[in-house]
Amino acid sequence: MSVAAETAAYRRWGPLRIPPLPDPPSTLSGRLLLGGQAALLLAMTLSVATRTWQDHIWFGLLLIGATAIAWLPELRHRRLRTWWFVYVAGIFVYTLLRAFADETDIPVRVGYPIAFDRWLFLGTDPTVWLQRQLFDPREIGLADYLAVATHWSFFITPHAVAIGVFLLQRRHFPRFAVLVVGTMWLGLVLFFIVPTAPPWFAGEIGQLAGVRRIMDYVGGSIHGSAYSSLYAALGEPNSVAAMPSIHMAVTFALYLWARRHLPRLAGWFLAYTAVMALALVYLGEHYVADLIVGMACALAAWAIALKVAPELSEPVTQPADRG
Incomplete structure (x- = not known):
């Protein structure tokens, strides 16, 4: 099956079919959006490594919200790079919640x-x-x-x-x-x-x-x-x-x-x-x-x-x- 046929099947039969490659951002706004998205994922990574989110829990929550908003266009278009959001944000939220797992009754x-x-x-x-x-x-x-x-x-x-x-x-x-x-x-x-x-x-x-x-x-x-x-x-x-x-x-x-x-x-x-x-x-x-x-x-x-x-x-x- 060709890439074109696979992509058409994805569009027809739903979200479980992944497009083969993301379309590169061809406009200035597209490149700026991609840069902002990458910067937010990097901020999540650095926040964990530097303990920033532990000292200021509001910062971790703010990062989650801002990153989710920045990646909404990717979620709509189902581009492959969306899975970097799933990977990094998923681990970041895991890290935040893990800190509270020992604070229950x-x-x-x-x-x-x-x-x-x-x-x-x-x-x-x-x-x-x-x-x-x-x-x-x-x-x-x-x-x-x-x-x-x-x-x-x-x-x-x-x-x-x-x-x-x-x-x-x-x-x-x-x-x-x-x-x-x-x-x-x-x-x-x-x-x-x-x-x-x-x-x-x-x-x-x-x-x-x-x-x-x-x-x-x-x-x-x-x-x-x-x-x-x-x-x-x-x-x-x-x-x-x-x-x-x-x-x-x-x-x-x-x-x-x-x-x-x-x-x-x-x-x-x-x-x-x-x-x-x-x-x-x-x-x-x-x-x-x-x-x-x-x-x-x-x-x-x-x-x-x-x-x-x-x-x-x-x-x-x-x-x-x-x-």
Whole structure:
């Protein structure tokens, strides 16, 4: 099917058919609009990285409103770049709401993931075991630095993949956006329903004796003030959002994506998922239970993405003409 035929089918049969490529803005007003839209998405990104929205919640709400208004023309015309609004604004709203997930009347849970992990590993707690084998608070080792680097790669890798998909597999970008944002939002629902403390928190209150937050040791050994600033921006808004692990969920979602759209790289994404899982448990950031539920969220979001965001390359089935 030609691009023209695919576009005609999209216009005829509704919003689930994505136009192949956005029309470039050919007028000055079009270029100015595109620049304003991009600037607002960038402002959202910088607001998260600099903690601006946390100090001034009104600024975050203002950004959401202004960005939605600026992108209304794209929503009407259904241009492909609209999905950047879905991707960036979806993650931004997720970040804002995540900060309030621990401020409900639902008590923070500590014990149930500990019990599950011990049941799964026949009485052994994997975080306690790994830290006893590998971690020495008096001497930060290579494994500690590598584990923290893996953990923090989460804040770069999905977005780098998003840019790559948009540049190299543009027709598939809507599905990628739905997958990543959907995974995060499914996790967000559980943050509100079952607020759960991570292993390092359980260690601090005596529920997991000897468990430490290794990331604090590594961050302090590199640059204490810089680490504190980054953690304040990305972690402090809700430090007890352990169930599910969004790190694991999104990383596994990338593997699901690669299995279908980047099969030659699927093995690498699977290895990255395995290393991320080991790092999260070792660092005391997540239980194995958190990882399992995170992967379940990714699978559910993938099923949704396959349903609501088909690509143009898939054949369009037209109903028989009525006489």
